[in-house]
Amino acid sequence: MTTVVPPAAALPLAFAPRLIDWQRRAGRHGLPWQGTRDPYRVWLSEIMLQQTQVSTVLAYFPRFLARFPDVKTLAEGAPDEVMALWSGLGYYSRARNLHRCAQQVMTAHGGAFPRTAEALQTLPGIGASTAAAIAAFCHGERISILDGNVRRVLARLLAFEGDLSQAAPQRELWGLAQALLPSAPTADDMTAYTQGLMDLGATLCHRSRPDCTGCPVQVLCKAHAMGEQTRFPVKTRRLQRRFERWWLLLLRDRHSAGTRFWLERRPAPGIWAGLYCPPVFREEEALRASLPSSLAPRLQALDPVSHALTHRELRLQPMLLDVVDPLAALVDREQDGIWVADAALASHGLPAPVRVLLQQLS
Template sequence: MSAALGRSQASSHRGLQGEGTPMNPCTTAAEAFRAPDLPLTFARRLIDWQRQSGRSGLPWQGTRDPYRVWLSEVMLQQTQVSTVLSYYPRFLARFPDVFALAEAQADDVMALWSGLGYYSRARNLHRCAQVVVAQHGGLFPDSAQGLEALPGIGASTAAAIAAFCHGERISIVDGNVRRVLTRLMAMDADLALASAQHELWQRAQALLPETPSTEDMTAYTQGLMDLGATVCLRSRPLCGRCPVQDLCVAHAQGVPQNYPVKTRLLKRRHESWWLLWLRGPATDASDRVWLERRPARGIWAGLYCLPVFDSEASLLEALPPHLRSGVRALEPVSHSLTHRELRLHPLLLETSEAMAFAADLGGQWVDEAALAQYGLPAPVRLLLSRDLP
């Protein structure tokens, strides 16, 4: 940000400065936000706006039960609200409290997480529940610091739980907050840098209401996210509906979409995988499919999957020669992950022969009717349902 811009912004905020605090001509917009009454103004407006216009009625709102708040926060990591809506009640119905989750089988947890992505979240969730039960008597720590020591709970999730459940005076800094605050203060630092992240968090802390009640911290925290999610939109912000529009430096500059400054570029490499779909009659009326467990590390770690090969040739080599001609190629499925663009080529082999060789693949037969109880990657579940009769 240029000094000239900073001065012009600072002067536009004079109306919000205290009566006897003349603006230093060298004051930057960033410094203006450190003025004592600006945080007060911001917090008051945000809290009032949240109560009037923020989101309410989401399944995880209206509770201070750390278990429920924690579950929602973990599900919502890098995941949109609309996606979580169908998972959260189902998970909660199956595991209503931390004790139920701690006692669960890991495979059952994965099955309920299937399709939600970032499966290490589910493993950490399960481990975390076991730690909370074994080491904390089933009670979550009540401070952000204590929460952050648990598996799968980082700074953002810890702050959210502590603020929502206990009114701790601590700011979340997630994607919404990054967007809202970088615009509000016209921060153009590269947020990929730890130093910039740290500064953003410091400024977020400085904006917090001074001595908030738990209710105020809840509304403030929720308001920050709601503002980012419903008003301070990425590509087309609705500044006319913003409760802090007149405080926003980016709005004054005219192009709020310029923030946050994006720097990282994501490289996605293309890969083709060949999936062996072995299908045979089960003992009862339905058919069964051969699934194996994915390795503990890497993509879809710990989930069940059709056997994966890196070429058609290597897949065929795994089969007894007399069965190779029975393989039928199905329509490929494209699936993109964060760092990879996958092209999945399913090869179906339907046979009633005893397939002792399959044991060499290190998997198990699964009744097609029981697939819902297995943790499958989304495209594999899609594929299996798409091509089942």
Template sequence: MKPGEGAPGDFARRLIHWQREHGRSGLPWQATRDPYRVWLSEVMLQQTQVSTVLDYFPRFLARFPDVQALAGASSDEVMSLWSGLGYYSRARNLHRCAQIVAEQYGGVFPASAQALTTLPGIGASTAAAIAAFCHGEPVSILDGNVRRVLTRFTAFDGDVSQGAVQKTLHELAQSMLPKAPSAADMAAYTQGLMDLGATLCTRSKPACERCPMRSDCKGLAGGDPTRYPVKTRKLKRRHESWWLAVVISSVADGSSCVWLERRPDRGIWAGLYCSPVLADEAAALAMLSDCSGEPQHLEPFAHSLTHRELRLHPVVVRCDAPDAWATVRAAHCEEKGQWVDLIDLADWGLPAPLRTLLAGLAGSA
């Protein structure tokens, strides 16, 4: 389907009505026209379940109540609060974006979607959400939920993994916006698209019988709405085994500490603090040979990322000469490492699986 062809004219009207009657309304980032909160929620919700974001959003706001507070924070502070949300490039872009808004825009986000896309980490859909919710700009979001709703409703059979097709789909989305909407209607329409995709028009087993668009949904009329959106390019996942060299020591005051090093600025867990990562068991044991204790192999476990499936093999060892260990590691790693008290890990940006592992070790220390 081409933009403007076959889409019933009352799609927007029905969606707005449905959202106000049946859409979600109790989420903490709703009922606000504050660009900072809308932006923060949109970034957190990228490829992350609402239930997870509900835990992080209030904690983040409590620490960084506005864009100036976020801009003035250290990268370690931001990463420590983001730890567990994954996709850590989002946190780095979030921090950089806040600094630019504070320094170049006086702490005020640009009002238009076009201007917003010039900021780090703000793509077209996030920019549209901020502009629509906060300023009533008639511009369509096009995240995963919205693509699913629109491609099913119109039986849009273009391959959405192709850039040219995505442009056509965006034009279709724009053609279906409400005509001359008020700011309130634009916000309800935008929220309605999100809500419909999240609650009824789900990836599998959509609740078509309860959908307000079922009478005109071409995907449903065709017998199988789940065939949309069409996406032929499949995600290729790599499987890797990583060995975690977990070194524990007691420092002068008797507390138990773990040796952590900052990960490189690019790649998996970029910028986070982590135990040294080795490619195989031999390399891990060679690194740990300077420690006095006997290496203990813990049960390996899996950790899934977008493009990779990691098999993590923790090897834990006790070090009775922490100063000597620090000197040896300083000669072998580009990023400075340090001993961190096991009871202070909440203040450090750690990969989620390592945080869970160390929490267990802290409980047994």
């Protein structure tokens, strides 16, 4: 990565000491992944926190750690079990990379995570900002994180006019982030600084309504001085979500011992790859045609469910069929599928909206 270091006079050099002081006094301290220099825990929390709210991760993190307390147990775990514990967090490529990364740490690094951000970035699923967070928190490396929240904070602090939907301005901002680091930090300083960047972005410098009155760097903030906080970060290309309609065939087998559902593993690559899901069709006709003609009239259309992914807006249309003869209902299905009892749904990796739907139908 090319690092652009501007003249020191152009940067608010009081930023780092102010941020460190504020984080120690008023930042977040009680999160379960704080107060440790264990790379496994820091890595796991950083991956979970990518594009997921802290309040959601708080429930998942201890559950995951209880089953996989270290990198060795995770590397040895079954992929299905990892996916099941991730189920509901979304962005499932993170879970697949997490598992691959643990295996690589065991096979290529003797069970210990590399210590530098540069080496950490060679592992699956660890990008530059995550690598920086692990190296700064665990080893006090003098390196800056730059996730979406931090980009927003720094773009406002510096009134950075570069278009952050483009690669070159992103690199430039990263260079500025490096230049803003504390000058000769201890490991504890780097922990407070890195956590301070995260805390400022998450708790004060909100996307649409930044709480500038409580901000420790308000006197340094150029966007605040201009009264144009929400004009930054500048992005000319906004995320466009494509709309898609999916028809879900819910085959439900109710019998005296309980209820079970027919689920098929989603193909890779693609949405929900590797997770279990009812058969998916792009058109209602195709769904109906997949059933023996005697069964299609018994389908019930349930209420549709909307589900937003990063690049797509899914409209899920569940079509329920209570089967009497499970084999007859599956006569035309050649997929890799299984019947899953309602009591066993929790131990299978399911997309969040599918899990909710099946629980309602159990």
